[in-house]
Amino acid sequence: xxPGARRGTVRPMVARRAGIxxxxxxxxxxxxxxxxxEEKPGRVxxxxxxxxxxxxxSFTGEAELAPSSHRALDSIAETLDGNPSIKLVxxxxxxxxxxxxxxxxxxxxxxxxxxxYLIGRKVAAxxxxxxxxxxxxxxxxxxxxxxxxxxxxxxx
Numbered sequence: 001x002x003p004g005a006r007r008g009t010v011r012p013m014v015a016r017r018a019g020i021x022x023x024x025x026x027x028x029x030x031x032x033x034x035x036x037x038e039e040k041p042g043r044v045x046x047x048x049x050x051x052x053x054x055x056x057x058s059f060t061g062e063a064e065l066a067p068s069s070h071r072a073l074d075s076i077a078e079t080l081d082g083n084p085s086i087k088l089v090x091x092x093x094x095x096x097x098x099x100x101x102x103x104x105x106x107x108x109x110x111x112x113x114x115x116x117y118l119i120g121r122k123v124a125a126x127x128x129x130x131x132x133x134x135x136x137x138x139x140x141x142x143x144x145x146x147x148x149x150x151x152x153x154x155x156x
Contacts, residue, residue, distance in 0.1 A: 043075060044072070044076055046086070046148075048148075049147060050148060051080075053145075054072075056072065057069040057142075058143075063113050065117060073114065077118050081122070081123070086127070086150075087150040087152055088127055088150035089146050090131050091128060091130050091146055092111065092132075093114065093130075094135065094137040096134065108130065108131075110143075111131055115129075
């Protein structure tokens, strides 16, 4: 740690490269004065017919997103923003516990919660469709799936 600096304080650091000074604000932590890094962005992979979510999306209670899901959903929004050729995505949420009618209602509400979150992150509503599903997911621990239903054929 630099002399005079205290843990948990913000200290400007200046890096000089090729005659340009860059101002970086870092939070001093237990790592000897270097900045602490924020959480890494969520990870997604765009495949031919789906957007694979590599970080979990989960719910608390009935149909509320777990705060830990925001990172993955933010990455999905950024991915859709960076891939305008993807015209329509169906958000499928699987629910398998309970009776058929209750499962369908819960799955529909959860799918709509995911769509609403993405709309709140500036994804056009016309590019999203919510669908609750009462059959088991292909990957049982990942109840949220994103299926690409329509792409711009000129971009492929």
